Amino acid sequence: MKTKLTVNGKLISVHFSPRDRLLDVLRKHGFTEVKEGCRDGECGACVVLLNGKLVNSCQVLAASAMDTEVTTVKGLSSESATPIQEAFVDSGAVQCGFCTPGMVLATYALLQENPKPDAGHIRQALDGNLCRCTGYVKIIEAVQLAALRTKHHG
Amino acid sequence: MEQLNWYYPEDLSEAARLISDGNKAPHSGGTALIRRGFRGIQSIVDLSRLPMRNIEVRSENIEIGAMSTYNDIIQAFPATECDHVLVQSLLNSASTPLRNRITAGGSVAAFPAWSDFIGPLLLLNAEVELIGRGAGVYSIQDYLTQRELRAGSLITRIFMENYPHIGLHHRETRTQVDYPAFTITITAGRNRDVFQDLRIVVVGSKDRFHRMERLEDELDGKPVTHLNSINFEDFLVLDIPSRKHGSSEYLQHVAKTALTWMLMKIAGEKV
Numbered sequence: 001m002k003t004k005l006t007v008n009g010k011l012i013s014v015h016f017s018p019r020d021r022l023l024d025v026l027r028k029h030g031f032t033e034v035k036e037g038c039r040d041g042e043c044g045a046c047v048v049l050l051n052g053k054l055v056n057s058c059q060v061l062a063a064s065a066m067d068t069e070v071t072t073v074k075g076l077s078s079e080s081a082t083p084i085q086e087a088f089v090d091s092g093a094v095q096c097g098f099c100t101p102g103m104v105l106a107t108y109a110l111l112q113e114n115p116k117p118d119a120g121h122i123r124q125a126l127d128g129n130l131c132r133c134t135g136y137v138k139i140i141e142a143v144q145l146a147a148l149r150t151k152h153h154g
Numbered sequence: 155m156e157q158l159n160w161y162y163p164e165d166l167s168e169a170a171r172l173i174s175d176g177n178k179a180p181h182s183g184g185t186a187l188i189r190r191g192f193r194g195i196q197s198i199v200d201l202s203r204l205p206m207r208n209i210e211v212r213s214e215n216i217e218i219g220a221m222s223t224y225n226d227i228i229q230a231f232p233a234t235e236c237d238h239v240l241v242q243s244l245l246n247s248a249s250t251p252l253r254n255r256i257t258a259g260g261s262v263a264a265f266p267a268w269s270d271f272i273g274p275l276l277l278l279n280a281e282v283e284l285i286g287r288g289a290g291v292y293s294i295q296d297y298l299t300q301r302e303l304r305a306g307s308l309i310t311r312i313f314m315e316n317y318p319h320i321g322l323h324h325r326e327t328r329t330q331v332d333y334p335a336f337t338i339t340i341t342a343g344r345n346r347d348v349f350q351d352l353r354i355v356v357v358g359s360k361d362r363f364h365r366m367e368r369l370e371d372e373l374d375g376k377p378v379t380h381l382n383s384i385n386f387e388d389f390l391v392l393d394i395p396s397r398k399h400g401s402s403e404y405l406q407h408v409a410k411t412a413l414t415w416m417l418m419k420i421a422g423e424k425v
Contacts (some may be wrong), residue, residue: 060255
């Protein structure tokens with residue numbers, strides 16, 4: 001199949017098989033910031049924003065993503081790091097880094113809907129993102145810091 | 155590898171025409187299809203362009219478009235109704251990114267063994283509207299038990315009752331990231347002295363779901379203290395198959411314990 005996808009604001013032409021998952025199509029076309037983890041919708045390493053909603057790209061068939069807008073972690077900012085990314089660095093919430101793109105996108109999706117989340121909201125919003133280093137305390141602190149900074153950035 | 159054709163209908167009549175031959179698989183969120191695999195499927199009808207994502211939560215009834223996602227449904231309820239049995243069950247059912255993808259219609263049509271959605275629908279006397287070969291409105295029980303209704307038909311909307319209730323939903327899992335071995339859903343009127351309009355269903359039994367009508371009849375209309383005087387063994391006849399979570403005997407014991415605990419929670423401090 002051949003179609004056009006809008007990824008990070010740019011229209012790109014993609015070729016794929018009718019059974020291909022969005023995860024594989026994105027990685028094949030250079031978007032390797034979308035990580036391949038469990039391929040079962042459980043780890044959250046592959047999450048992207050599809051029309052602004054956080055989804056596991058391993059659970060999306062590419063043929064169903066025509067005419068949608070896909071945002072990967074690199075699409076959150078074209079130049080410098082976002083307040084969310086800075087908060088993850090400043091809080092020491094990055095260990096091996098494999099889960100970080102998914103965590104950052106999940107944080108972004110949360111703060112879009114709820115700019116002042118409490119710890120319960122944060123845990124719920126990140127319930128689909130697993131950290132294999134088990135660094136959850138720092139990650140939750142990072143989301144709280146990001147919420148504070150995003151609020152101050154307006 | 156077999157050929158796989160995708161169709162993208164723009165309106166319901168085109169979708170009904172495509173689906174009625176019974177040879178094409180509908181695609182809504184796609185999660186069930188990916189899990190199931192494509193064996194035997196040569197054509198897929200993508201439903202994403204169809205106007206089926208509206209949700210109306212009214213005081214007496216609820217209407218859900220088949221393409222509404224679990225998170226769409228949760229967000230359609232006002233914050234004051236976060237303990238609604240439907241919200242409880244969907245919040246626990248999957249992770250946030252999956253809830254953004256799993257649809258109401260897809261969940262009912264696929265009815266996976268781990269479904270958290272079916273219990274509340276059964277208790278709220280849901281009905282499904284179909285287009286295609288079996289066009290019409292059917293009770294959720296009929297839809298789930300009559301295979302002929304599913305082939306060549308497409309769910310467009312789901313209707314159900316709404317009423318003030320105490321709702322509890324239990325999913326038996328080994329970890330939070332796990333499919334449940336079974337679920338138990340209970341609703342009851344908000345009277346804390348008397349069991350009122352008590353409804354109980356177990357999903358995941360050998361017959362897929364089991365409405366516990368004998369227990370409902372025994373308790374309904376009685377003071378909540380009646381719980382102390384009944385022998386649960388007489389009523390809790392459950393047939394849950396062995397699963398990865400444990401043997402049939404173990405799961406039945408767990409189910410009875412969970413059900414007892416849930417009824418005591420509904421009864422409050424009086425028992």
